[in-house]
Amino acid sequence: MMNKISYFRCFLIGTMLSAFSFSSLAQSVIIPIESKSNAIVLQAKQGSIPKVVYFGTRLPNKDEYSKISAQYRQGTDYSGIFNAAYTPSGSRNLIEPAISVTHADGNNSLDLGYVSHETRTLGNGVSETLVILKDPAYPFQVSLHYKVYANEDVVEQWTTIRHQEKKPVVLHKYASANLFLKANSYWLRQYHGDWAKEMQPEESKLTYGIKTLDSKLGTRAHLYQPPVFMISFDNPSMEDQGSVLYGQVEWSGNFRVDLELDPLNNLHITAGANNHASDYSLKPKEEFKTPVFLYTFSDKGKGDASRKLHRWARNYRILEGNGERLTLLNNWESTFFNFTETKLAQLLKDTRKLGVDLFLLDDGWFGNKFPRNSDNAGLGDWQENRQKLPGGIASLVKEADANGVKFGIWLEPEMVNPKSELYLKHPDWIIKQPNREEYLYRNQLVLDLSNPKVQDFVFNTVDGLFSMKNSPAYIKWDCNAVIYNAYSSHLSNQSHLYLDYVQGLYNVLERIRAKYPKIPMMLCSGGGGRVDYAALKYFTEFWPSDNTDPLERIFIQWEYSHFYPAIVSANHVTDWGKQAIKFKTDVAMSGKLGYDIDIAHLNEKDLQFSQEAVQTYNSIKHLVWHGDQYRLLDPWTNDVSAMMYSNDTGTSAVMFSYLVGNRYGDESKSPIPLKGLDPQKNYRISEINLYPGSKSAVDSNATYSGSFLMKVGINPVINSGRKSVVLQITEIKN
Ligand code: DGJ
Numbered sequence: 001m002m003n004k005i006s007y008f009r010c011f012l013i014g015t016m017l018s019a020f021s022f023s024s025l026a027q028s029v030i031i032p033i034e035s036k037s038n039a040i041v042l043q044a045k046q047g048s049i050p051k052v053v054y055f056g057t058r059l060p061n062k063d064e065y066s067k068i069s070a071q072y073r074q075g076t077d078y079s080g081i082f083n084a085a086y087t088p089s090g091s092r093n094l095i096e097p098a099i100s101v102t103h104a105d106g107n108n109s110l111d112l113g114y115v116s117h118e119t120r121t122l123g124n125g126v127s128e129t130l131v132i133l134k135d136p137a138y139p140f141q142v143s144l145h146y147k148v149y150a151n152e153d154v155v156e157q158w159t160t161i162r163h164q165e166k167k168p169v170v171l172h173k174y175a176s177a178n179l180f181l182k183a184n185s186y187w188l189r190q191y192h193g194d195w196a197k198e199m200q201p202e203e204s205k206l207t208y209g210i211k212t213l214d215s216k217l218g219t220r221a222h223l224y225q226p227p228v229f230m231i232s233f234d235n236p237s238m239e240d241q242g243s244v245l246y247g248q249v250e251w252s253g254n255f256r257v258d259l260e261l262d263p264l265n266n267l268h269i270t271a272g273a274n275n276h277a278s279d280y281s282l283k284p285k286e287e288f289k290t291p292v293f294l295y296t297f298s299d300k301g302k303g304d305a306s307r308k309l310h311r312w313a314r315n316y317r318i319l320e321g322n323g324e325r326l327t328l329l330n331n332w333e334s335t336f337f338n339f340t341e342t343k344l345a346q347l348l349k350d351t352r353k354l355g356v357d358l359f360l361l362d363d364g365w366f367g368n369k370f371p372r373n374s375d376n377a378g379l380g381d382w383q384e385n386r387q388k389l390p391g392g393i394a395s396l397v398k399e400a401d402a403n404g405v406k407f408g409i410w411l412e413p414e415m416v417n418p419k420s421e422l423y424l425k426h427p428d429w430i431i432k433q434p435n436r437e438e439y440l441y442r443n444q445l446v447l448d449l450s451n452p453k454v455q456d457f458v459f460n461t462v463d464g465l466f467s468m469k470n471s472p473a474y475i476k477w478d479c480n481a482v483i484y485n486a487y488s489s490h491l492s493n494q495s496h497l498y499l500d501y502v503q504g505l506y507n508v509l510e511r512i513r514a515k516y517p518k519i520p521m522m523l524c525s526g527g528g529g530r531v532d533y534a535a536l537k538y539f540t541e542f543w544p545s546d547n548t549d550p551l552e553r554i555f556i557q558w559e560y561s562h563f564y565p566a567i568v569s570a571n572h573v574t575d576w577g578k579q580a581i582k583f584k585t586d587v588a589m590s591g592k593l594g595y596d597i598d599i600a601h602l603n604e605k606d607l608q609f610s611q612e613a614v615q616t617y618n619s620i621k622h623l624v625w626h627g628d629q630y631r632l633l634d635p636w637t638n639d640v641s642a643m644m645y646s647n648d649t650g651t652s653a654v655m656f657s658y659l660v661g662n663r664y665g666d667e668s669k670s671p672i673p674l675k676g677l678d679p680q681k682n683y684r685i686s687e688i689n690l691y692p693g694s695k696s697a698v699d700s701n702a703t704y705s706g707s708f709l710m711k712v713g714i715n716p717v718i719n720s721g722r723k724s725v726v727l728q729i730t731e732i733k734n
Helices: 022-027 062-067 301-317 341-354 392-402 421-425 452-466 494-515 550-561 581-588 604-626 706-711
Strands: 006-008 029-034 038-044 051-057 099-102 113-123 126-134 140-149 154-163 169-174 177-182 186-192 200-205 209-214 228-233 244-250 255-261 266-273 280-282 292-298 328-330 358-361 406-411 474-477 521-523 570-574 592-596 628-633 640-646 652-659 682-688 703-705 724-731
Touching (some): 029 062, 029 113, 029 126, 029 140, 038 062, 038 113, 051 062, 154 177, 154 280, 154 301, 177 244, 186 255, 228 301, 244 301, 301 628, 341 358, 358 392, 358 474, 392 406, 406 452, 550 581, 550 628, 570 581, 581 592, 592 604, 604 640, 604 652, 604 682, 628 652
Parallel strands (some): 328 358, 328 592, 358 406, 474 521, 570 592
Antiparallel strands (some): 038 051, 099 169, 113 126, 140 154, 154 292, 169 280, 177 266, 186 200, 228 244, 628 640, 640 652, 682 703, 682 724
16 A cells, blocks of 8 residues: 555745745745644755744645744744754754764764755655755765654654764764644653553643653563653643644654753654663664654544544554454463463363453463473473473364364563573573673563574574464564663674664564564563554554453553554453452453453353353454544543444444442442434444343433434443443434
């Protein structure tokens, strides 16, 4: 779709800007980078750094962009480049730069002047604008790339850097983008976390100076802080109103986002890979491509921004974003490392009994000299444990087949336990300081993916599994350790390690996808320690958190839902939490449903409920996976939380509602207004996923207009006896 490339030179609009002198006026060009609803407008003049003159809702008349600057009277910034489209360091800049270098001659200054720009259309509403900048004093070139997905109002921005100096130039900072925003005030919604506490939000008004969001963890880099954030303009963020910008660094490693409120009250967002301990020595003529910074803007609040981003993600990014998914039964929490072939044979039968599509064998199936019977041995030795699995993976695949289900398998191919054959054989493949004691995370170390031999090893591990005659149909790709003692015995330049590691990972994933384009893979990192849109190009789903207590999950899934569509959110019913299985299932069903419980331990009614739930899920999963998502009631501020999905014609929808308050009398006192329906259509509402023997409190014979449902709403009758309710909303055709 996107390889149909046709180039159109963008006409340079020599527009006179009243705020500038006559000599500049004649040479100024306006570069509008527009999507369906939004625009970023640059103003450029030969030899000077392009300036951002507008960022926001698109104006119907392009000619008016040139009048915007004159309407601001914020004072002087002294440098004249506060609003640079990409701020260089060491010349006139007085604020956080986007780029900082040491030239081959040792000079630290950089100036960037506009040379040219062009826009090429890539088809399907996608275009790329390229703006070329050069240092007037050095043969050093920076190109700004803006890839615009017009229909979804999403922009991907990155930078390429090259030079023709006599020796390498050291890049100290190399942001993907720096945005320049104007509002009266700015509110940042950021996230922090840890294992089992992913996506904890915090929203605050930005104050003058710099706020940095970053990671220095290397591999599961997003554990403490994910690379996503949002900025709302003038007010705290709202679901259906107000201007909001969502941002994300597409990079599965160390990232850095600086949010600088300058003295004139402009907000600068400088985002990219983290330059911490990562000077990059760029050889003459070599091209350095930064990761992508992704953003979307909406003047209709968070809900609209999310739906646009979800659409973009499904259409352009997530592997099989508009495709199917496999429901599954995982054995991690029911067996941990403790299983035998006989036990697995039973679990395969249970998979069939439950009615899900696939059985996922988790950690513990490998290692012989150092069997993987706990997390302190075996990682790296990817051969079936002969004692546990005498028949090997192939026999399990056959057994799965005989049960009419598919078979998936867990891998953590980037890691090694010191107690492993791999560790003994290839000490030089491991990231560790030569002169220091090893420091372990979960008893393991990280393999050096900057080394092509290690990349081959990881690729061959996956290839070995997928190319077997009876091969698994799914992989859960885990990554549990961070990088300590960052040192590669392969690299001559140690400050390249953090960048080259991630690039090495992408090289492997590219190779896997070239050979196995569609096999589903779950992105897991001890929970959600590594999810971003660069990684999701290769994965069909991700594991948001090991915390599957459904009450906790309502909050975690809610926050992820701002940035990722439900089709990629793997939600499992487990033994975490004391809630009834109905509540757990209703929470898991609002994304990609899976199970991680011992089916044999379910009582008769719970089993019957679960079997029926899988069937029910099959009847609504397309709405959840491919529909538009509407957040209805925020769990942070209400006793009842609700979320719904509707199809694009507004004929069918499903609403999930949960009791999140636990005080006496907490219940759904008022109707919940729905969204995404057609006001003109009439609907019937029926409660689904009922526990065997229970009766619905919702009248399924009543009919309601879309207008009623969206203005007044419907009460799902949530209370301490009905803690979760799933409603199906279906158009009644006359
Ligand atoms: C961490 C993952 O998040 C869990 O689901 C499980 O796969 C364990 N690793 C296995 O070691």
